[in-house]
Amino acid sequence: MAFHLGRLFKEIPVFSQFPTSGYGYSEETKPMLNTSFGFVPWDDAHHPDISRTNGELDGRWIFINGNNTPRIARVSLSTFETEEIIELPNSAGNHSSSFITENTEYVVAGTRFSVPVPQRDMPINEYKGNFKGALSFISIAPDTGRLNLDFQMMMPGFNYDLSHPGRGKSHGWFFFTTYNTEEANSLMEVNSSQNDKDFIAAVNWKMIAEYVKNGGGTKMATEYAHNVYDEHTHSATSTMKKEVITVDPTKVPGAVFFLPTPKSPHGCDVDPSGQYIIGNGKLSADLTIHSFDKMIAAIEGKKFDGEAYGIPILRFEDVLAGTVKSGGLGPLHTEFDDKGNAYTTFFISSEVVKWKLGTWEVLDRQPTFYSVGHLMIPGGNSRKPFGKYVVAMNKITKDRYLPTGPEMEHSAQIYDISGDKMELIYDFPTHGEPHYAAGCPADLLAPKSKKIYRLDDNKHPYAVTSPDQAKVVREGNEVHVYMSTIRSHFTPDNIEGIKVGDKVYFHITNHEQDFDVPHGFAMIGQNTSELLIMPGQTKTSVWEPKKVGVSAVLLYGFLFSATPRNARLCEGLPGRFKCSLNLFLRRIVYKI
């Protein structure tokens, strides 16, 4: 996850190891990447979404989904560090995620692909009717942000592609696009597009949550990891959970309905008023807009057009608010400004199209370079968009910048949307494929961004809060080095008596209490990464010496004096290892 708008402010590792800071390498953060499959040090992050109060961005946390090994993460927007990762059982391709309800009650995560639940070996030709699509509702503690997998709805075995919460009048509902409602398992291209319409699933999550709260649902044995990072101990723990509550939607009448929507709808977006639900059929040229009021009227009038697996299907004509005849090809995603306009990306025709909510007329179109996926207006998927700019995130760059061989960074473009016509004002390469983004005004985050961790609040079990506590403790072949660092030395500065075969834990506490004075640490031949330790923080690096000799420790960071200290050579004794700490400059951090 990267924070920038053409200028990179910070790259936040979430599901991936990150040698710059040691995330996923340090002993404290390795548990963050634990899953029921063991340590999984990467993922495919897709959809960040910022926490909300009354449907407006509140800037407390940002959530993001790991698509490949289904996970949801919560990132603090005061430390800008990943604080929590929860794995999702019964899921395969965690794609219709991670979207936040009106008051950050839930982060919601739908599975793109359906699987047997519980998982078991099953012939693929028994897919139809036997696979389930899990929609996970993860509750968020209002004060701490702590995540809890409250329940999973076990929906029919369709593909749940994208989703968004209702807002305003439709608060309490959640909408998911589906495709492959044919439940095809072979010749997918032929068989999964035979229905003229798939569905948008409308889920009354308030009703289901109430049902679960009153003891509804079935407890099911499963296994998923829940990893929590504590800002005070500077350490993460991983707990393996063994149970999840599943809900059969047919057991809660009135909670789930299907809205027929043409052509394998992909994006599922809700306008700021909560009235319109937009389905972008990716095999289509047109956008389908459903009306929340009409949906409620049809439900109350019980005007159903059959059912699928016991879930009532509403009549297309009864819920349709309008169609945007776009003239584009391959509509994917829609966001909104604060003036009643919507902006939709078209992948195949490489453009952003601006259209009017209610009249459905196309007002403007601008090309993107090239093949745009998502777009983002700050707050553009909330009740209060900040409709000054839209960022288009492209999947193809080609000739846009100086060439860098077959692999290149991909392009994003910023358009000024304050006038009648969109105006491309900036074009920049971003790391990887810029999949989706979340944005908000800087003054929502800047005032509360943490500058240092307080040393007197450091609860790390191996922290040393003053240099005289520094020590080396041997426990069998484990050696714990309690170490402190401050400009420009660290304590202890000589460690002797380490043997080949030992496992050495360097627990380093940064005693600086100044903004932006990190210290770095690494050992030669260390089979892990460097650490970057922020002021007041403790991090631990493991080193298993393999060769006899004298080793240098690289300590770097905000150092102005580069005098080698204690660069004393020690005689290596057979089978023994002496270590002398050699402090020298590896890198000066220049301030620009």
Add this chain to the structure above:
Amino acid sequence: MKTSNLKSMLGPFLIGLLLLGCNEAPKETNSGDPSGSIATSKEQGQAFIENDESTPTVLSIAINSPDHTTLVAAVQAADLENALVNAGPLMVFAPTNEAFDALPAGTVENLLKPENKDALANILKHHVTPGKYDKAFLKNFKKLGQANDQNTTVEVKGDDVYVGGAKILASVPAGNGIVHVVDKVILPPNQ
């Protein structure tokens, strides 16, 4: 200028030799400015990137075919070049010049008029399917959903495959899809 450039490129290739001809990329390029210039013009986008290393796109295959000059002129009149170089995959049913000639007299000329751009685009998009299926695989389908949001039919008669009543004469794989050369213009069903 556009037309004259095109004519100069159209060598006497046979359909079967299309792939050989396709290294001749369109020369009317307007490569993006490396500085990230944001100026836009009509001839901007992926279709106008100079690229002689990649497998030809469905667009460059059509441009390099002497039997598809009418189709190419129509694609340009409808401003659909950029859509046809998209990563896709896209399946294009490409009527030959002869197929266009078989339309009632004046039809093509009328469609090429600027005021009929939308109608022309609608007809052309009815010749495009999101996907990439060879002729043999197409036999699995009864219908295809076309890019203009309407369906067309698939019929199998012996070894032949007919899409919207047009017979597939030849097929040329492209980097971003496949071109099926067809003997008729596939008119969209009345809405």
